[in-house]
Amino acid sequence: MDFQQFNLHPQIQAGVEALGYRNPTPIQRDAIPPVLEGRDVMGLAQTGTGKTAAFGLPLLTRLVPGPRGKLRALVLAPTRELAEQINDALNAMGRFTRLRSITVYGGVNINPQIKKLKEGVEIVVACPGRLLDHISQGTVDLTGVEALVLDEADQMFDMGFLPDVRRILRALPAKRQTLMFSATMPDDIRKLAQEILHQPVTVQVSRTAPAATVSHALYPVPQHLKTPLLLELLRHSDTESVLVFTKTKHRAKRVGEQLEKSGYRAASLQGNLSQNRRQAALDGFRDGTFQILVATDIAARGIDVSQVSHVINYDIPDTAEAYTHRIGRTGRAARTGDAFTMVTTEDAVMVRSIERVLGSPIERRRMEGFDYTVPAPKKDAEFARPPREPQRRREKPASPAAAGGQGGAAHGARPAGSPPRGQEKRGATATPGTRPAGQPAATGERSGSRPANQPPAGKHAVGAGTRTSQRPPSHPARRGGTR
Numbered sequence: 001m002d003f004q005q006f007n008l009h010p011q012i013q014a015g016v017e018a019l020g021y022r023n024p025t026p027i028q029r030d031a032i033p034p035v036l037e038g039r040d041v042m043g044l045a046q047t048g049t050g051k052t053a054a055f056g057l058p059l060l061t062r063l064v065p066g067p068r069g070k071l072r073a074l075v076l077a078p079t080r081e082l083a084e085q086i087n088d089a090l091n092a093m094g095r096f097t098r099l100r101s102i103t104v105y106g107g108v109n110i111n112p113q114i115k116k117l118k119e120g121v122e123i124v125v126a127c128p129g130r131l132l133d134h135i136s137q138g139t140v141d142l143t144g145v146e147a148l149v150l151d152e153a154d155q156m157f158d159m160g161f162l163p164d165v166r167r168i169l170r171a172l173p174a175k176r177q178t179l180m181f182s183a184t185m186p187d188d189i190r191k192l193a194q195e196i197l198h199q200p201v202t203v204q205v206s207r208t209a210p211a212a213t214v215s216h217a218l219y220p221v222p223q224h225l226k227t228p229l230l231l232e233l234l235r236h237s238d239t240e241s242v243l244v245f246t247k248t249k250h251r252a253k254r255v256g257e258q259l260e261k262s263g264y265r266a267a268s269l270q271g272n273l274s275q276n277r278r279q280a281a282l283d284g285f286r287d288g289t290f291q292i293l294v295a296t297d298i299a300a301r302g303i304d305v306s307q308v309s310h311v312i313n314y315d316i317p318d319t320a321e322a323y324t325h326r327i328g329r330t331g332r333a334a335r336t337g338d339a340f341t342m343v344t345t346e347d348a349v350m351v352r353s354i355e356r357v358l359g360s361p362i363e364r365r366r367m368e369g370f371d372y373t374v375p376a377p378k379k380d381a382e383f384a385r386p387p388r389e390p391q392r393r394r395e396k397p398a399s400p401a402a403a404g405g406q407g408g409a410a411h412g413a414r415p416a417g418s419p420p421r422g423q424e425k426r427g428a429t430a431t432p433g434t435r436p437a438g439q440p441a442a443t444g445e446r447s448g449s450r451p452a453n454q455p456p457a458g459k460h461a462v463g464a465g466t467r468t469s470q471r472p473p474s475h476p477a478r479r480g481g482t483r
């Protein structure tokens with residue numbers, strides 16, 4: 001099957017060809033026809049399955065013939081990185097159209113967004129908090145919205161965005177096409193889907209199991225030997241680009257520094273970093289300036305780095321789902337990838353639950369020649385202890401003062417080619433119009449300290465997530481928080 005069969009608009013088909021897509025992925029095969037027909041769709045798919053094009057291509061096809069200068073499609077995403085990534089993908093798919101898509105998210109100056117909205121755009125890719133700011137200030141007109149996409153709805157829920165999403169829904173025209181994508185289907189998401197989707201077509205790919213092209217291995221190791229083992233793993237593996245996950249942003253920063261000291265081109269993505277520094281780390285990772293990016297889960301969500309050869313879990317994630325999200329960064333689009341997880345004796349329960357999701361035991365490996373008997377240091381026992389649960393901070397309202405310059409704990413020099421401090425490389429809003437296929441990465445709209453999992457970080461610490469979550473008390477992910 002090829003894309004010709006969908007009868008996409010010729011300008012969109014040309015975009016597909018320019019992107020080099022030959023065959024639709026399963027989610028595209030199943031979702032494109034109903035979206036083209038104007039049906040509501042519930043898509044159960046995780047990142048890496050091609051879900052952005054699954055809604056983007058038919059949505060753009062429907063938008064091409066209509067009016068310009070009016071906001072007609074709204075995409076809601078939980079994180080800045082994902083918003084940027086979707087926006088770039090839409091601009092790449094629609095590069096032969098005159099459709100304009102911009103991003104709208106917090107933590108950056110609101111004024112450029114207001115200016116772009118005033119100039120007229122057809123598509124907005126937004127994080128909920130900042131979009132609500134625009135709604136309350138009257139700087140966005142939603143009356144012409146024909147289609148709404150809720151992407152990574154489960155993540156949106158985990159981050160406490162559901163009340164914001166409901167408020168946005170109230171501001172939208174009731175008559176519209178609604179598409180919802182989620183990697184998982186917790187009860188609240190099911191309930192929301194029942195409320196807002198009208199006779200939806202449900203399309204589902206590969207449940208929550210990670211890509212079959214990824215090979216998994218566990219490396220049992222005492223807590224204090226994780227960094228030496230990480231260095232050993234890197235030395236012995238044929239790694240192209242490596243995402244290393246830690247449980248806390250502090251550990252991400254420290255591990256990034258340790259890698260750097262050992263001579264690796266590494267950066268770390270962590271909270272509290274300004275958007276431009278995060279972007280610089282992500283760009284540096286994507287273009288190969290950094291070979292290793294150390295991150296927490298939240299920053300990693302939605303990051304599209306197609307060439308990640310290895311995911312190394314320095315700390316095991318808190319849920320099996322978070323594991324599949326992490327591993328989703330490798331083995332994408334039919335490439336092969338390796339997923340190494342360092343485990344301590346405390347991780348036994350989580351290992352079992354991950355194995356249940358994978359449907360088979362994960363191979364235990366021992367690194368030949370590695371001295372597992374080195375005792376824990378008496379002093380400086382930072383890495384001899386299991387990571388602490390991060391503190392949560394209350395969410396601060398987005399303000400222009402937050403724009404562009406929240407220092408962040410970045411360390412090291414800026415990667416080559418990154419913008420000077422205080423200067424957004426991509427601007428607060430993405431440049432309207434079409435953009436070539438290279439995509440930027442996004443980070444959580446919400447920053448501050450997140451519960452246990454945060455986004456990934458590059459060698460020269462560039463932080464990710466930005467707002468603190470207000471998690472509803474009952475959801476498991478909000479307790480002890482891992483994603």
Ligand code: AMP
Pocket residue numbers: 020021022023024025028046047048049050051052053304306332333
């Ligand atoms: P997504 O799940 O939307 O984040 O997409 C994952 C990656 O797959 C992105 O790098 C896309 O550019 C790529 N991709 C999406 N659809 C296709 C396709 N039909 N053929 C090849 N690559 C694709």
